[in-house]
Amino acid sequence: MTATPLGTVEQVGRASLGWVEYVGALAVQFWRSLHGIRTINPFRLHPMRWRRTIDEMVAAGVGAVPIVALTAFCSGLVLAFQGGSELRKLGALELVIPLVAIGITREAGPLITAITVSGRSGSAFSAEIGAMVVTDEIDVLKTMALDPIELLVTPKFLAMLLVMPCLTVVADVAGILAGGWFVYSTIGTSVPLYIRAALDSLYIRDIVGGLIKSFVFATLVTQIGCLEGFRVKRSAQDVGRATTSAVVRAIFLVIVADLLFTALFYVVWP
Amino acid sequence: MTPSENVVVVRDLVVQYGGRTILDRISLDIRRGEVLVLLGASGSGKSTLLRHLIGLERPLSGSITVKGVDINHCSESELNQVRRFIGVSFQNAALFGSMTVSENVAFPLLERTRLPDSTIGEIVLIKLAQVGMVHFGALYPSELSGGMLKRASIARATALDPEILFFDEPSAALDPIMAAGLDELVVYLKNALQMTILVVTHELQSAFRIADRLAFLKDQKLVAIGPKDSIAQSTDPGPCAGQDLERQGGTSAATGRETRCAMSKELKVGAFVLATLLTFLGTLVYVDQLTGVRVPYKTYFNYVGGVDPGSQVRFGGMKVGSITAIHQAREDPTKIEVLMEVKGGVPVNADSVATLTSLSPLGDKYLEISTGSNQARRLSPGATIPSMGPVGLDDLARQVSELIPTIQSTFQDMQKNIDQLTGNARTVLGNLQSMTSPQNQRNLTLLLASARDLLDKESSRIDTVLRSFEQVSLQASGTLDQANRTFSEIETTARTANDTFANANRTIEGMRDPIKTDLTELQRTMTEARRLIEDLNTVVSANRYNIDDTFENFRAASENLRELTASVRQRPWTLIRGKAAPDRAVPVVAGRR
Numbered sequence: 001m002t003a004t005p006l007g008t009v010e011q012v013g014r015a016s017l018g019w020v021e022y023v024g025a026l027a028v029q030f031w032r033s034l035h036g037i038r039t040i041n042p043f044r045l046h047p048m049r050w051r052r053t054i055d056e057m058v059a060a061g062v063g064a065v066p067i068v069a070l071t072a073f074c075s076g077l078v079l080a081f082q083g084g085s086e087l088r089k090l091g092a093l094e095l096v097i098p099l100v101a102i103g104i105t106r107e108a109g110p111l112i113t114a115i116t117v118s119g120r121s122g123s124a125f126s127a128e129i130g131a132m133v134v135t136d137e138i139d140v141l142k143t144m145a146l147d148p149i150e151l152l153v154t155p156k157f158l159a160m161l162l163v164m165p166c167l168t169v170v171a172d173v174a175g176i177l178a179g180g181w182f183v184y185s186t187i188g189t190s191v192p193l194y195i196r197a198a199l200d201s202l203y204i205r206d207i208v209g210g211l212i213k214s215f216v217f218a219t220l221v222t223q224i225g226c227l228e229g230f231r232v233k234r235s236a237q238d239v240g241r242a243t244t245s246a247v248v249r250a251i252f253l254v255i256v257a258d259l260l261f262t263a264l265f266y267v268v269w270p
Numbered sequence: 271m272t273p274s275e276n277v278v279v280v281r282d283l284v285v286q287y288g289g290r291t292i293l294d295r296i297s298l299d300i301r302r303g304e305v306l307v308l309l310g311a312s313g314s315g316k317s318t319l320l321r322h323l324i325g326l327e328r329p330l331s332g333s334i335t336v337k338g339v340d341i342n343h344c345s346e347s348e349l350n351q352v353r354r355f356i357g358v359s360f361q362n363a364a365l366f367g368s369m370t371v372s373e374n375v376a377f378p379l380l381e382r383t384r385l386p387d388s389t390i391g392e393i394v395l396i397k398l399a400q401v402g403m404v405h406f407g408a409l410y411p412s413e414l415s416g417g418m419l420k421r422a423s424i425a426r427a428t429a430l431d432p433e434i435l436f437f438d439e440p441s442a443a444l445d446p447i448m449a450a451g452l453d454e455l456v457v458y459l460k461n462a463l464q465m466t467i468l469v470v471t472h473e474l475q476s477a478f479r480i481a482d483r484l485a486f487l488k489d490q491k492l493v494a495i496g497p498k499d500s501i502a503q504s505t506d507p508g509p510c511a512g513q514d515l516e517r518q519g520g521t522s523a524a525t526g527r528e529t530r531c532a533m534s535k536e537l538k539v540g541a542f543v544l545a546t547l548l549t550f551l552g553t554l555v556y557v558d559q560l561t562g563v564r565v566p567y568k569t570y571f572n573y574v575g576g577v578d579p580g581s582q583v584r585f586g587g588m589k590v591g592s593i594t595a596i597h598q599a600r601e602d603p604t605k606i607e608v609l610m611e612v613k614g615g616v617p618v619n620a621d622s623v624a625t626l627t628s629l630s631p632l633g634d635k636y637l638e639i640s641t642g643s644n645q646a647r648r649l650s651p652g653a654t655i656p657s658m659g660p661v662g663l664d665d666l667a668r669q670v671s672e673l674i675p676t677i678q679s680t681f682q683d684m685q686k687n688i689d690q691l692t693g694n695a696r697t698v699l700g701n702l703q704s705m706t707s708p709q710n711q712r713n714l715t716l717l718l719a720s721a722r723d724l725l726d727k728e729s730s731r732i733d734t735v736l737r738s739f740e741q742v743s744l745q746a747s748g749t750l751d752q753a754n755r756t757f758s759e760i761e762t763t764a765r766t767a768n769d770t771f772a773n774a775n776r777t778i779e780g781m782r783d784p785i786k787t788d789l790t791e792l793q794r795t796m797t798e799a800r801r802l803i804e805d806l807n808t809v810v811s812a813n814r815y816n817i818d819d820t821f822e823n824f825r826a827a828s829e830n831l832r833e834l835t836a837s838v839r840q841r842p843w844t845l846i847r848g849k850a851a852p853d854r855a856v857p858v859v860a861g862r863r
Contacts, residue, residue, distance in 0.1 A: 006537065013540025046380045046387075136364035143324050143358040144378045144430075145350035151381075 022227075029149055029230075030223050033157045036150035040158060053155040060121040060156075061163030068116050068167050069174040072104070075112055076175030079103050080182035093187050097194060098201030100179030105206045106265075109171040111258055114217035117164065118250040122225035125156055126246035129229025130239035138230070153226045157219070164218035165211045172210065209265045216261065217254050224250040275302045277434055277466050278323060283332035285318055292318050294490040295332070300434070305460050305467045307477040307498075310487035316470045317361065319487065320438055323468070324358055325349050336434070354382075357427035361438040363419035365411040371422045372398070372407035378429045397425040401455060417448035424455065428463070435459065437469040441476050449476055456480050563614030564591065569624040569637075569655040570605040572665070576635035577626060583610045586641035586840060590616045593637060610637060619646040621836070624657040640833070641840045658829070669825075670818045677817065681810060688803050692796055699789055706782055714778060718771050725764055732760065 042050040083099040129152060132138050141148045180194040189197070228246035232238040278300035285293040292315045300306050310316045321327050322334060325341045333340050339352045365374045375394045379385060385393070398404045401421035411419060420440055427435060440456065441449035453476050459465050471477055477484060477498075484501040486494040494501055574596055583591040591612035599605040612618060621642030628635045639655060649655065736757060810817075 009540040009544060010536045011540065012543055013536035013538065016543045017536060017539050045384050048380055131367075135367070136360045136362060137366055139321075139326055140358070140360060140364045140366075140426075142326055143353055143356060144382065145353035146381055 025231075026223055026227055029153060029227050030219065032147070032149045033153040033223070033226075036147065036154035037158055039150055040154060049151070049155055053159050056156050056159035057163050059124075060117065060159055061167060064117055064120055064163075064167055065170055067120070068113050068171050071112050071116050072109060072171035072174040073178045075108050076100055076104050076178030077182060079108065079175070080179045084182065084186065094183070094189070094197070096183055097179060097189075097197045100182075101176050101198040101201050102206055104175035104179070105172050105202060105210045107210075107258075107262070109175055110168050110210045110213040110217060111254070112175075113164065113167045113171045113214060114221060114254045114258075115251055117160075117167065117218075118221045118225075118247055118254065121156075121160070122221045122250045123243045123247050125222065125225035126229040126242045127239055128152075129226055130232035130242045133230065133232045134234055134236060134239060148230070149226075153222070156226065157222045160218040160222045161215060164214045164221075168210060168214040172207070205265075205269050209261075209269070213258060213261050216257050220253050220257060221250045224253060276300065277302050277337060278468075279333075279335040280319075280323070281333050281335075283319070283322065283329050283334065285315070285322060285327075285329045291490055293322075293329070296487075296492050298485060298492060298495065300466060300468055301483075302466050303460070303464055304482040305456065305469060305480050306483050306485060307481035308468065308470045308485050308487060309474065309477055310472060312472060314487045315490055316472075316487055317438060320436055320468070320470050324356055324436060325353065354430065355433040356436065357430065357432035357434070358436045359420065359423045359427045359438065359440065361442060363411070363416075363423040365419060365422055365426070367411055370408055370410055371403065371414070371425075374411070374422060375407075375426045375429050378426065382430060393429065397429050398422075400428070400459075401425045417444050417452065420444070420452060421455070424459075428459065428465075431463070432465070434466045434468070437467065437471075439471055440469060441471065441473055449473070450479075453480050564611040565614055565616070565618075565651045566594070566609060566611050567618060567649065567651070567653060567655050568607055568609045569657040570599055570602075570607055571624075571626065571657050572605065574606050574608060574626065576628070577608075577637060581634065582636040583612055583639065584636055585612065585616050585618065585622075585639045587638075590639075608637065612639075617641075617644070618649045618655065619643065620649060621646040622649070622655055624655045640836055642836065643839050666822070670821075673818065673821055674814070677810075677814075681807065685803060685807075688799070692799065695792065695796060699792055702785065702789060706785055711778070714775070718775055721767070721771055725767070729764075732757075 040049045040053055041047060080096050080100050083103075084093055084096045087093050087095050087099070129138070129148075132152075138148050141151060176195075176198050179198070180189075180191050183189045183194050184191060225246045228242040228249070232242050276299040278298070280296055280298040283293055283296040283298075284291070296319065298319075308316050308319065318327075322329055323336070325334075325336075328342055332342075334342055336352050337355055339348055341349055341352055344352075365371070366377065369377065372394050375397050376390050379390045379393060383390075394407070395404060398407055401424050403418065403421050403425060406414065406418060406422070411422070414422065424435075424437075424440075437456065440452045444452070456467060456469060457480055460467055469477070469480065481498045483496060484494075484498050485492060486501070577593060577596070579593050579595055581593045582589050583593060591610055593608060593610045595607075595609040597607055599607040608624075618639060619642040621640075623640045623642075625638050625640070626635055627638045
């Protein structure tokens with residue numbers, strides 16, 4: 001059947017429907033979890049959702065600081081080496097400083113944070129929710145007249161929205177310090193001078209652009225992770241599939257969103 | 271509150287999953303305060319019916335009314351209102367694995383009520399006591415046995431004191447003693463707490479032990495419902511007999527129909543998506559081909575070998591149009607006029623330069639218009655684009671001949687300056703010569719001679735003086751010696767003067783020779799300088815072609831530099847720093863070590 005042209009058309013149709021449905025589900029879940037933020041009240045009698053949010057922030061944020069910093073440091077160093085090997089030919093090795101500073105704050109920092117967090121927390125979200133689907137715990141929540149999205153997704157979403165920009169800043173600092181190390185060991189620029197030069201080459205729009213990206217990435221990673229969890233179909237195999245799919249789809253959509261926002265900033269901030 | 275009041279009313283419930291019928295026109299009532307047991311073989315749809323009764327899924331048709339609310343056609347908030355009266359214990363307990371048993375029981379209280387902590391703790395203890403789990407509150411679900419999990423799940427289901435309790439397979443996978451204990455618990459809950467209870471099970475013994483009424487589900491249909499006594503006496507063949515075969519037949523037929531139906535839908539969507547894409551691409555091509563405005567431009571070349579009318583015109587490497595005509599220019603017959611048409615919107619500007627190039631030595635030649643700059647004025651349609659053809663020999667010769675006069679005049683200036691310099695030196699020399707001329711020498715000897723004359727004249731006078739002194743000595747012989755001495759002194763003085771003159775004469779004679787040699791030295795230097803200038807002249811005339819080449823190289827280098835500037839302006843990312851903001855300062859860093 002797939003060999004016929006009609007079969008190909010059908011496959012295209014199936015794939016299109018699948019994507020439309022997926023994006024629709026993502027949008028609905030995003031809206032409902034965003035709407036649910038109002039129920040997170042740290043001052044109510046039993047602030048359970050607030051406590052869950054704090055727990056998620058600790059797990060997804062504080063726990064991710066070392067790996068995010070290390071990854072960003074390494075990529076900052078890679079950026080410095082790659083840029084340096086070309087700039088050295090022009091005798092302009094000190095241009096590595098703005099190269100690293102701008103490259104990290106605008107692009108590499110948010111992207112590396114999103115990819116690391118997607119691997120750490122996005123997969124955890126989908127596995128957690130997927131396991132709850134398999135053991136009927138989601139149904140239990142529904143029969144208690146509790147919205148699973150409000151109860152499970154919203155704390156994670158809020159936590160990620162708060163934590164991702166912080167991790168991005170950590171990644172920015174680590175990456176720029178890596179550039180400083182490179183410059184110190186090659187042309188002997190002192191670290192305070194390097195920091196001054198890096199700050200001089202940065203504009204507030206670079207940092208704000210990176211942070212806007214990090215908010216978008218936080219949304220994508222959380223929503224995709226949770227949605228993949230909810231789409232588990234009552235089997236343990238599905239949980240594994242959902243985890244894989246959560247990471248792959250999150251990274252793909254993060255990079256697509258990165259492209260869109262970079263293009264947007266290119267137009268908005270020439 | 272009459273015993274026959276119906277809390278749950280199900281009418282003509284039809285459930286299909288993907289075209290497969292799971293429940294077929296089920297009608298069922300659950301009365302207040304009774305225990306209704308739903309019996310059926312596994313796969314007969316018991317659990318599905320339960321999931322519909324608690325509103326987890328929505329049926330294809332039919333209605334389910336719980337406490338007067340149609341939960342299939344109500345809003346989410348109304349459904350949640352109804353769920354406040356419902357407690358559910360799932361088949362596999364479904365306790366939250368991340369919480370202890372106590373926390374599991376307390377969870378609905380914390381989320382749904384605003385009771386203080388102490389009250390919640392008491393309620394949890396009461397609920398755990400009801401199911402005999404008081405001592406296991408601090409354990410996690412993974413540490414509990416199957417029966418304990420079921421009990422804990424019942425405690426959680428009853429935490430909010432629901433009116434209706436649903437049990438899915440309470441005794442599944444339990445040993446008979448455990449199962450009996452759970453049966454007792456169900457009866458206790460009914461009697462003590464006045465709950466309405468629906469139990470879904472496939473165990474006949476347990477069903478008869480707890481039920482007020484029984485309902486049999488078979489072949490997706492409700493085949494019998496009534497008090498347990500009447501069901502026990504019924505002659506129905508039982509829930510399990512001969513249903514597998516029928517269901518399989520029906521299933522495969524239904525699946526086939528469903529598949530065909532779904533395929534056609536996907537076919538439609540796929541065709542729609544592909545058609546939209548094709549239309550979009552087609553529109554792009556069509557718009558590009560037909561509705562694009564063509565703007566004419568022209569340019570002049572000395573030589574247009576390799577291009578014809580119809581050859582490509584590229585702007586910054588992108589194909590934007592074609593050459594329409596090539597013919598001799600009317601104003602200047604040595605030039606060839608090239609007319610072209612370029613798509614509208616292409617920013618041909620005053621800095622653009624037309625060249626003839628090809629992608630490879632073997633590739634077709636085409637007309638390349640450089641992108642110029644964004645700041646430059648846009649050329650109006652029909653304007654002439656400055657061209658940079660291959661450099662012709664005539665052009666080269668003309669440029670060189672334009673250069674030669676300026677070089678010549680430069681050298682003439684230089685020679686004039688050097689001549690002036692030699693003239694000055696010559697006057698200095700003349701002055702020196704005139705200073706040491708024979709006239710002056712003669713004057714000096716005359717001076718010497720007159721001095722000697724003077725001495726001669728004076729000696730006569732001195733003789734007179736002598737004579738008068740003799741006369742005086744005659745008068746005063748005492749002063750004679752003195753006079754004599756004076757005389758001799760005067761004589762020595764005269765001799766000394768004589769020597770002095772001779773010395774002066776010798777000195778002048780001695781001075782003449784060094785001055786003479788200096789002058790001849792100067793003359794030789796002058797002649798050498800003149801020869802040097804002549805050599806320079808010959809070198810310049812010999813190297814004229816080299817200089818011309820150098821000038822040509824300069825011109826080529828400046829062309830290259832301009833091209834580089836233009837390309838950098840167009841593609842600034844070639845300078846590592848992508849998209850440098852014009853206001854972005856390059857940091858100043860201390861020089862390298």
